[in-house]
Amino acid sequence: MMDVRVAERQTDLEILRYNPEIAGEPKLERYTVPTKTEWCVLDALNYLKDNVDPTLTYRWSCHMQVCGSCGMMINGEPKLACKAMLRDYPGVIRIEPLAHFPVERDLVAVADDFLAKLKRVKPYLIPLEKRLPEDGEYRQTPAQLKRYRQFAMCINCMLCYAACPEYGLHPKFIGPAAISLAHRYNRDSRDGGRDERQEEIATAEGVWECTFVGACSEVCPKHVDPAAALQQVKVASTVDWYLEHFMSWVQK
Amino acid sequence: METIQTDVAIIGAGGAGLRAAIALAEESPNLKISLISKVYPMRSHTCAAEGGAAGVVKPDDSFDQHFHDTVGGGDWLCDQDAVEYFIHEAPKELTQLEHWGCPWNREADGSVAVRPFGGMKIKRTWFAADKSGFHILHTLFQTSLQFPQIERYDEYFATDLLVDDGRCRGLTAIEMRSGQMRRFNARAVIIAGGGAGRMFRFNTNGAIKTGDGMAMAYRAGAALKDMEFVQYHPTGLPNTGTLLTEACRGEGGVLLNKNNYRFLQDYGMGPETPLGKPVLKTMELGPRDRVSQSAWHEFQKGNGVKTPWGDCIWLDMRHLGEKKINERLPFVRDICISYLGIDPVTDMVPIRPVVHYMMGGIHTDINAASSVPGLFAAGECACVSINGANRLGSNSLVETLVFGRRAALSAAAYVSGAKTGNEAALSARADEAQARLRELFMRNDGDETVAGLRREMTDTMEEGAGIYRTQEGLSRTCDKISELRRRYRNVVLTDKTNVYNTDLFNTLELGNLLDCAEAVAVSGRERKESRGAHQRLDFVGRDDVNYLKHSMAHYNGLEPPAVDYLDVVITKSQPGVRDYSGAKK
Numbered sequence: 001m002m003d004v005r006v007a008e009r010q011t012d013l014e015i016l017r018y019n020p021e022i023a024g025e026p027k028l029e030r031y032t033v034p035t036k037t038e039w040c041v042l043d044a045l046n047y048l049k050d051n052v053d054p055t056l057t058y059r060w061s062c063h064m065q066v067c068g069s070c071g072m073m074i075n076g077e078p079k080l081a082c083k084a085m086l087r088d089y090p091g092v093i094r095i096e097p098l099a100h101f102p103v104e105r106d107l108v109a110v111a112d113d114f115l116a117k118l119k120r121v122k123p124y125l126i127p128l129e130k131r132l133p134e135d136g137e138y139r140q141t142p143a144q145l146k147r148y149r150q151f152a153m154c155i156n157c158m159l160c161y162a163a164c165p166e167y168g169l170h171p172k173f174i175g176p177a178a179i180s181l182a183h184r185y186n187r188d189s190r191d192g193g194r195d196e197r198q199e200e201i202a203t204a205e206g207v208w209e210c211t212f213v214g215a216c217s218e219v220c221p222k223h224v225d226p227a228a229a230l231q232q233v234k235v236a237s238t239v240d241w242y243l244e245h246f247m248s249w250v251q252k
Numbered sequence: 253m254e255t256i257q258t259d260v261a262i263i264g265a266g267g268a269g270l271r272a273a274i275a276l277a278e279e280s281p282n283l284k285i286s287l288i289s290k291v292y293p294m295r296s297h298t299c300a301a302e303g304g305a306a307g308v309v310k311p312d313d314s315f316d317q318h319f320h321d322t323v324g325g326g327d328w329l330c331d332q333d334a335v336e337y338f339i340h341e342a343p344k345e346l347t348q349l350e351h352w353g354c355p356w357n358r359e360a361d362g363s364v365a366v367r368p369f370g371g372m373k374i375k376r377t378w379f380a381a382d383k384s385g386f387h388i389l390h391t392l393f394q395t396s397l398q399f400p401q402i403e404r405y406d407e408y409f410a411t412d413l414l415v416d417d418g419r420c421r422g423l424t425a426i427e428m429r430s431g432q433m434r435r436f437n438a439r440a441v442i443i444a445g446g447g448a449g450r451m452f453r454f455n456t457n458g459a460i461k462t463g464d465g466m467a468m469a470y471r472a473g474a475a476l477k478d479m480e481f482v483q484y485h486p487t488g489l490p491n492t493g494t495l496l497t498e499a500c501r502g503e504g505g506v507l508l509n510k511n512n513y514r515f516l517q518d519y520g521m522g523p524e525t526p527l528g529k530p531v532l533k534t535m536e537l538g539p540r541d542r543v544s545q546s547a548w549h550e551f552q553k554g555n556g557v558k559t560p561w562g563d564c565i566w567l568d569m570r571h572l573g574e575k576k577i578n579e580r581l582p583f584v585r586d587i588c589i590s591y592l593g594i595d596p597v598t599d600m601v602p603i604r605p606v607v608h609y610m611m612g613g614i615h616t617d618i619n620a621a622s623s624v625p626g627l628f629a630a631g632e633c634a635c636v637s638i639n640g641a642n643r644l645g646s647n648s649l650v651e652t653l654v655f656g657r658r659a660a661l662s663a664a665a666y667v668s669g670a671k672t673g674n675e676a677a678l679s680a681r682a683d684e685a686q687a688r689l690r691e692l693f694m695r696n697d698g699d700e701t702v703a704g705l706r707r708e709m710t711d712t713m714e715e716g717a718g719i720y721r722t723q724e725g726l727s728r729t730c731d732k733i734s735e736l737r738r739r740y741r742n743v744v745l746t747d748k749t750n751v752y753n754t755d756l757f758n759t760l761e762l763g764n765l766l767d768c769a770e771a772v773a774v775s776g777r778e779r780k781e782s783r784g785a786h787q788r789l790d791f792v793g794r795d796d797v798n799y800l801k802h803s804m805a806h807y808n809g810l811e812p813p814a815v816d817y818l819d820v821v822i823t824k825s826q827p828g829v830r831d832y833s834g835a836k837k
Contacts (some may be wrong), residue, residue: 054746063494142461152355155294
């Protein structure tokens with residue numbers, strides 16, 4: 001027998017329920033669920049939906065921390081429900097929709113704003129030099145790959161927006177994930193689109209809105225470190241400014 | 253009902269759907285494209301693919317080798333003209349993705365790196381660490397954002413295809429946030445809706461993989477081909493079913509029984525290869541069907557590792573070392589630690605075979621056209637067939653690209669000659685779809701629940717249509733599914749509201765799964781031979797005289813499908829022996 005214990009326990013969940021078609025304010029409902037210690041919060045929600053209340057509403061799909069569907073606030077912190085293990089939550093677990101987004105229903109947040117921002121920063125390769133498939137691949141060394149790979153790990157789960165106090169105060173802020181993805185392409189040796197993206201991100205609504213709290217990086221389930229991306233964009237755009245104003249004869 | 257006029261409607265926005273949308277946008281820029289998906293594109297299950305994508309690119313490789321690996325791997329049920337097209341397009345598509353920014357792993361000289369994969373004689377799997385599908389999906393999604401003619405309908409749940417005069421002319425879909433039904437009048441429809449692995453209890457598939465596209469096409473008159481071929485991936489986590497990529501073995505991980513013995517050598521895949529030095533196309537790099545079947549036999553012999561989740565085998569990666577695991581398999585390490593509390597750097601990981609992929613799907617020709625004019629299909633929901641009776645790992649990601657684009661080109665050509673449909677007839681079809689939905693909403697007198705029926709479905713599929721099958725077991729499963737399809741008509745919704753009603757969507761998904769499950773079970777019962785992933789204890793061995801052909805299941809209302817057969821296209825490889833005995837040769 002393997003040395004793995006699968007113990008059972010009763011877990012108390014408090015879930016914020018809200019249905020716009022039914023009058024009343026969002027309110028916390030309490031449930032007690034039989035769970036196993038190896039479960040994650042998503043397993044407990046699925047148990048509830050299948051056995052107690054089929055009206056409970058949330059998004060989920062992969063159950064392996066990569067599709068980014070199941071972001072929610074768990075005891076006040078933005079988490080993926082499939083990555084929040086019950087063993088780390090001994091007491092009552094409070095589950096609410098992601099902070100800073102409008103709520104569609106129960107735990108389903110409206111994602112429109114994030115998707116619009118993502119599109120705005122042009123998160124696609126704008127090639128430095130055009131190639132056709134028959135020309136073969138661009139050469140890119142492991143070191144060049146490493147310059148941007150971390151920022152390409154973003155799964156668009158929006159946890160960083162829920163953690164970001166600036167986004168909470170100023171919803172126009174483009175925000176951590178979108179800026180990180182712009183930065184990802186800016187750092188790609190194959191890309192020549194930095195100037196176009198800077199017009200969006202090196203602005204008051206872009207990086208200069210960020211006060212470097214760093215909460216985005218703390219909650220990122222994929223260690224993308226958006227705070228580092230934002231700081232690097234700030235430094236780079238400062239350099240741009242100096243080059244433009246004091247050394248305008250130098251090619252950027 | 254609000255009607256949206258479009259040229260090409262695409263159902264599903266994963267690898268195949270996004271590739272089709274981009275191909276249409278680039279190559280037919282005047283067409284209006286509607287990309288419809290029940291999830292945001294980046295949530296599509298393509299993101300969960302880990303290992304990589306196969307394409308001939310290195311000087312030691314050849315198209316011929318990729319062809320023979322694929323056809324032999326598929327136990328000669330592949331259509332060889334389709335395989336030929338596929339292997340030639342594969343490197344172009346992978347290079348195209350590279351040009352769009354996909355972060356493929358690289359060699360020191362900056363060229364794309366390749367890794368070994370099961371059943372492949374040459375290293376040809378392009379990879380982005382162990383998140384290849386994730387990077388492919390996001391590269392496609394992000395690339396698609398630059399095309400204004402791609403109109404996305406995110407979180408729209410497609411319910412029915414609109415067929416009039418024998419031609420597919422659009423679909424109905426529910427806008428999930430409002431619960432309102434919309435009609436899409438389209439001159440052509442491409443289905444890229446993914447597989448249906450959720451019909452089994454123990455699977456690697458995301459919750460969304462409920463065969464919606466397959467079932468919709470099936471009900472609209474398209475045949476489902478080779479549905480009995482369901483792939484078990486050898487290495488799933490025993491509790492959650494989470495996939496541990498074949499690259500675990502490609503990088504040198506080995507499989508052991510409870511006696512720490514590398515049992516694959518007893519099943520025609522030996523002799524044993526040195527630890528940490530994997531040899532292509534043998535032992536742990538055998539094909540998925542053979543490796544999963546060997547694990548089953550070990551369990552029968554009492555050689556399984558006993559765990560709280562039943563019999564398992566060990567996946568040992570310890571000798572790879574922390575550095576290599578972090579570089580090549582970081583996601584695998586995270587997953588093992590999260591869900592099992594086991595670190596593969598220091599401990600062996602218990603794993604067991606798990607349902608992973610449907611080789612079968614909507615029958616299409618080599619041009620991705622279904623038998624219904626105006627309806628095209630690509631990706632896991634389709635059966636071209638390049639996968640035959642057993643898909644080789646790292647062929648499916650490429651398939652989404654190659655045939656996603658192919659479907660787009662075919663749809664564009666079709667659209668240029670397509671006349672508009674009969675508005676009154678299409679409107680009537682859409683009203684019927686809405687009436688069915690209303691009936692479900694208003695129903696109060698049933699006693700069935702989605703969760704209850706789903707449990708019974710996954711149990712019977714697991715029991716009767718698993719790795720090894722018998723006439724008796726399959727017949728029982730056929731009867732059970734038939735019963736469940738009848739009882740499905742008595743499901744009562746608990747949730748009768750409009751906004752994001754997941755009770756409703758789960759009910760529709762269950763209906764789709766049941767339709768697909770019946771096609772799997774009935775096609776399996778009718779195929780009285782063992783080939784690839786379809787193994788019969790009562791019909792051992794391949795029977796090329798009677799079954800070197802594709803099964804075609806035709807929808808028949810509440811009655812089980814009628815099954816007939818279609819010849820396999822053979823061009824240059826006659827059925828032979830699948831040899832994975834490595835150094836013995």
